[in-house]
Amino acid sequence: MAAETEKPPIRVGLFVTCLVDLMRPSVGFAAVKLLEDAGCEVVVPSQSCCGQPAFNSGDRATARAIALKTIDAFAGCDYVVAPSGSCAGMLAKHYPELFADEPELLRKAAAFADKCWELTSFLVDRLGVTAVAARCEGVAAYHDSCAGLREMGVKSQPRALLASVEGLRLVELQDGEACCGFGGVFSVKHGALSGPIVERKAADVAATGADTLIAGDLGCLMNIAGRLQRQGRAVKARHVAEVLAGVSDEPPIGEAAARVKP
Amino acid sequence: MTAAATPSRFRENIAAALGDERLRGLSPHVQSLIAARAEAAARLPEFEALRDSARAIKDHALAHLDLYLEAFERKATEAGGQVHYARDAAEATATIVDLCKAHGAKTVVKGKSMVSEEIGLNAALDRAGIAAVETDLGEYVVQLREERPSHIIAPAIHLTRKDYEAAFRRAHRDLPADRDLSQPERLLAEARAILRAKFLAADVGITGANFLVAETGAAIVVTNEGNGDLCQVLPKVHIVVASIEKVVPTLNDVAQILRVLARSATGQGMAVYTTAAVGPRRPGDPDGPEEWHVVLVDNGRSAMLGGPFRDMLRCIRCGACMNHCPVYETIGGLAYGWIYAGPMGAVLTPSLIGVAEGGALATASTLCGRCEAACPMRIPLPALLRQWRERAFARALTPAGERFALGLWAFFAKRPALYRLTTGLATRALALVGRARGRFSWLPFASGWTRSRDLAAPQGATFQSRWRAKSGRVK
Numbered sequence: 001m002a003a004e005t006e007k008p009p010i011r012v013g014l015f016v017t018c019l020v021d022l023m024r025p026s027v028g029f030a031a032v033k034l035l036e037d038a039g040c041e042v043v044v045p046s047q048s049c050c051g052q053p054a055f056n057s058g059d060r061a062t063a064r065a066i067a068l069k070t071i072d073a074f075a076g077c078d079y080v081v082a083p084s085g086s087c088a089g090m091l092a093k094h095y096p097e098l099f100a101d102e103p104e105l106l107r108k109a110a111a112f113a114d115k116c117w118e119l120t121s122f123l124v125d126r127l128g129v130t131a132v133a134a135r136c137e138g139v140a141a142y143h144d145s146c147a148g149l150r151e152m153g154v155k156s157q158p159r160a161l162l163a164s165v166e167g168l169r170l171v172e173l174q175d176g177e178a179c180c181g182f183g184g185v186f187s188v189k190h191g192a193l194s195g196p197i198v199e200r201k202a203a204d205v206a207a208t209g210a211d212t213l214i215a216g217d218l219g220c221l222m223n224i225a226g227r228l229q230r231q232g233r234a235v236k237a238r239h240v241a242e243v244l245a246g247v248s249d250e251p252p253i254g255e256a257a258a259r260v261k262p
Numbered sequence: 263m264t265a266a267a268t269p270s271r272f273r274e275n276i277a278a279a280l281g282d283e284r285l286r287g288l289s290p291h292v293q294s295l296i297a298a299r300a301e302a303a304a305r306l307p308e309f310e311a312l313r314d315s316a317r318a319i320k321d322h323a324l325a326h327l328d329l330y331l332e333a334f335e336r337k338a339t340e341a342g343g344q345v346h347y348a349r350d351a352a353e354a355t356a357t358i359v360d361l362c363k364a365h366g367a368k369t370v371v372k373g374k375s376m377v378s379e380e381i382g383l384n385a386a387l388d389r390a391g392i393a394a395v396e397t398d399l400g401e402y403v404v405q406l407r408e409e410r411p412s413h414i415i416a417p418a419i420h421l422t423r424k425d426y427e428a429a430f431r432r433a434h435r436d437l438p439a440d441r442d443l444s445q446p447e448r449l450l451a452e453a454r455a456i457l458r459a460k461f462l463a464a465d466v467g468i469t470g471a472n473f474l475v476a477e478t479g480a481a482i483v484v485t486n487e488g489n490g491d492l493c494q495v496l497p498k499v500h501i502v503v504a505s506i507e508k509v510v511p512t513l514n515d516v517a518q519i520l521r522v523l524a525r526s527a528t529g530q531g532m533a534v535y536t537t538a539a540v541g542p543r544r545p546g547d548p549d550g551p552e553e554w555h556v557v558l559v560d561n562g563r564s565a566m567l568g569g570p571f572r573d574m575l576r577c578i579r580c581g582a583c584m585n586h587c588p589v590y591e592t593i594g595g596l597a598y599g600w601i602y603a604g605p606m607g608a609v610l611t612p613s614l615i616g617v618a619e620g621g622a623l624a625t626a627s628t629l630c631g632r633c634e635a636a637c638p639m640r641i642p643l644p645a646l647l648r649q650w651r652e653r654a655f656a657r658a659l660t661p662a663g664e665r666f667a668l669g670l671w672a673f674f675a676k677r678p679a680l681y682r683l684t685t686g687l688a689t690r691a692l693a694l695v696g697r698a699r700g701r702f703s704w705l706p707f708a709s710g711w712t713r714s715r716d717l718a719a720p721q722g723a724t725f726q727s728r729w730r731a732k733s734g735r736v737k
Contacts (some may be wrong), residue, residue, distance in 0.1 A: 047678055058651030058654055146631055188710040193276055199714070225718065230716050255700040
């Protein structure tokens with residue numbers, strides 16, 4: 001732990017992301033545990049969404065308004081870390097684009113963007129974490145989410161950390177750089193078109209023989225897990241943060257708890 | 263897919279494509295193209311540097327397009343060629359039809375040219391009583407089927423061998439009905455025999471151009487079948503039809519871009535034929551046309567030069583973006599409803615025919631970014647797709663239901679405290695309903711999702727409410 005160091009701990013604002021906030025809080029708590037274990041002080045400013053649904057729907061004004069709120073909410077943080085490549089990409093790569101014609105706000109957005117990270121790359125590339133103390137029995141396929149992979153350069157970091165998880169063996173997908181067909185609003189707006197795309201990804205996962213699917217973005221996970229479950233395939237889907245933090249008391253994504261409390 | 267598919271009916275086109283069993287065969291084709299490109303790029307250590315250099319060459323050419331076009335015209339004219347400028351499709355087709363008429367042409371052979379598709383050249387020639395014959399094998403079959411190419415370098419990628427056979431039996435009626443066409447080699451031999459006669463009979467040959475070289479006045483055509491060469495040298499007249507952004511300064515520039523072109527397209531180090539033509543046959547030349555014309559087509563390009571879609575003019579038509587697009591892989595090219603498909607088509611089409619008619623194409627993308635990662639010219643395709651979405655939104659072309667939903671969501675998303683309250687209530691309710699099974703097979707307002715996959719139920723209280731209850735640390 002970082003207790004010996006003289007300097008005050010790094011103050012990390014957790015950008016929890018809408019999906020984790022609403023659908024799977026255990027991912028958020030896993031992220032907090034990983035950051036605290038690495039010696040960070042974690043705060044959670046009041047927040048909503050990164051604005052990506054508006055940005056990708058062409059509603060720039062709304063995306064801009066949300067961006068300003070978010071930037072202000074995290075003003076007191078040294079870093080902003082999200083358990084998602086997609087939301088981190090929005091904060092780190094697209095926020096500055098929203099203020100391209102407003103020099104003062106652009107400076108502010110660029111300074112904010114500089115302190116935004118995806119969780120696993122923050123742990124590995126910024127904090128130098130090389131291993132975690134976790135155990136997870138199984139063979140896992142890792143899905144690289146598109147924004148994490150191509151906007152945030154997340155590829156080796158989650159694999160490096162997962163390699164230190166006891167009992168876990170990682171396998172690679174055949175077409176690992178292909179999109180799973182989630183695409184946020186796309187999966188609902190063009191649901192029929194999204195179907196065959198996620199089917200290809202689910203078939204790729206199934207072909208590996210893995211019993212567990214791990215990814216860094218809850219949207220992709222819900223999408224692929226939803227398809228696997230629709231087909232009755234027994235693959236457990238978990239967010240990388242949960243696996244790295246050793247969270248095992250929560251059922252996998254889309255599965256019921258073993259015993260439902262009365 | 264019917265010929266009536268247009269970009270503005272993209273939704274209907276997608277539905278039709280999803281019901282077309284034949285398109286399920288597309289995936290293995292694009293997967294092999296993806297693998298071939300990856301291997302070719304990996305074999306060349308300087309591939310990424312070449313992409314940068316290719317981008318710089320085109321950016322420079324576009325920044326000085328007027329100069330290089332004039333230089334090209336000067337050199338081409340010095341070589342005995344004639345250069346014609348066409349502002350739009352109508353001017354371009356009129357120029358070409360007039361040239362053909364002036365030579366009393368009855369038959370024209372064509373090398374594969376996307377800009378000729380764009381300007382509707384075959385239809386214009388047909389109206390003038392001139393038969394245009396496509397000589398690229400895939401393009402020939404597509405022409406027989408009265409379809410459009412579904413891919414810019416593999417026009418018949420959506421078809422099977424059986425489709426070829428059916429088209430040949432329908433078109434080549436004077437051949438024995440009981441002939442064996444069960445093997446691809448037989449189909450190829452038949453096409454070759456038919457097309458050879460057309461080449462020899464043709465009065466005019468028309469090709470596109472991959473590059474126009476300002477330094478020499480040459481038009482360069484890249485093919486794998488050699489049909490472009492025959493179009494150039496056999497008929498008395500050769501007409502090059504090319505859009506204005508094809509011009510680059512020097513042959514050295516061409517050589518550099520060629521190193522990324524075929525690798526990005528098919529994984530080949532070089533295409534089989536790379537042919538430079540400049541001017542008509544000179545005294546002593548063993549072959550070549552008596553007249554050589556170049557028709558330079560603007561058709562919307564100069565308007566793109568000064569705007570946000572200028573980067574799109576770097577496109578060298580390799581097709582890598584469509585090969586790497588999960589949406590293209592699912593619906594094929596015809597669903598895009600006009601000439602250009604995939605990410606480049608979704609960006610270029612509204613630039614050329616307007617956002618009202620073509621803007622819908624930009625909606626069907628997950629913005630996964632794999633197209634940009636594969637584009638040899640580093641065109642920021644996702645950002646450009648988003649630009650079109652912004653324009654469609656600003657002009658209220660986005661469907662009303664979607665705007666309402668987005669507006670409602672935005673109201674809460676801009677007010678975090680209210681957002682926490684409402685989402686907290688909603689997720690608790692949903693969690694209660696879904697907790698026995700952990701997921702839903704159907705939910706109102708989520709049928710787009712649940713038609714092909716289950717939807718995980720929320721765990722219960724939101725993260726933010728739990729965090730606050732636990733530690734009081736949410737401000």
